[in-house]
Amino acid sequence: MGLNITEIRVKLTSDPRNKLKAYCSVTFENAFVVRDLKIIDGAKGPFVAMPSRKLADRCPKCSHKNNLRASYCNQCGGRLDPQRAERDTRHRPRLHADLAHPINSDCRIQLHKAVVLAYSEELEQSKQAGYKPKTFDDFDDDEFIDDDYIHELLRRKEVRERERGDAGGAAAEAGM
Numbered sequence: 001m002g003l004n005i006t007e008i009r010v011k012l013t014s015d016p017r018n019k020l021k022a023y024c025s026v027t028f029e030n031a032f033v034v035r036d037l038k039i040i041d042g043a044k045g046p047f048v049a050m051p052s053r054k055l056a057d058r059c060p061k062c063s064h065k066n067n068l069r070a071s072y073c074n075q076c077g078g079r080l081d082p083q084r085a086e087r088d089t090r091h092r093p094r095l096h097a098d099l100a101h102p103i104n105s106d107c108r109i110q111l112h113k114a115v116v117l118a119y120s121e122e123l124e125q126s127k128q129a130g131y132k133p134k135t136f137d138d139f140d141d142d143e144f145i146d147d148d149y150i151h152e153l154l155r156r157k158e159v160r161e162r163e164r165g166d167a168g169g170a171a172a173e174a175g176m
């Protein structure tokens with residue numbers, strides 16, 4: 001049995017140079033909403049990023065929380081190692097963590113398909129006269145996705161596809 005997705009709202013971003021193409025909220029069972037999914041323009045078509053936060057760690061001197069890429073503590077100015085982020089199996093830094101996400105590939109694929117479909121429908125609608133963009137109260141239209149994050153997402157996607165390939169799954173075809 002799959003997810004019971006009852007509503008997907010898509011808010012397109014306005015700047016065509018932005019690799020972040022849209023924000024989405026997804027409602028499950030008419031009862032539970034996950035917000036801040038992002039649709040990102042990847043080389044092989046749009047892909048879906050789950051809501052995430054930037055990872056941080058505490059300064060060894062003053063315990064202030066800093067971005068993992070920071071070279072100096074924002075509070076005490078102490079020197080930090082900008083290469084201290086945990087590395088994945090290919091020694092690439094891990095700088096973000098998903099806040100909500102599917103835990104198996106069937107669910108991931110179903111969600112991906114539904115969100116990408118809703119996005120393409122919204123895109124079509126947006127070309128028609130009198131189109132009214134969805135209004136979300138708390139989304140920042142000016143947000144740009146940084147390239148580090150896109151690369152991190154693409155690497156994770158590759159790793160997942162490789163793992164599925166190793167397990168003999170055909171699911172990798174679904175492209176998420």
Ligand SMILES: [Zn+2]
Binds near residue numbers: 060061062063073076
């Ligand atoms: Zn500090």
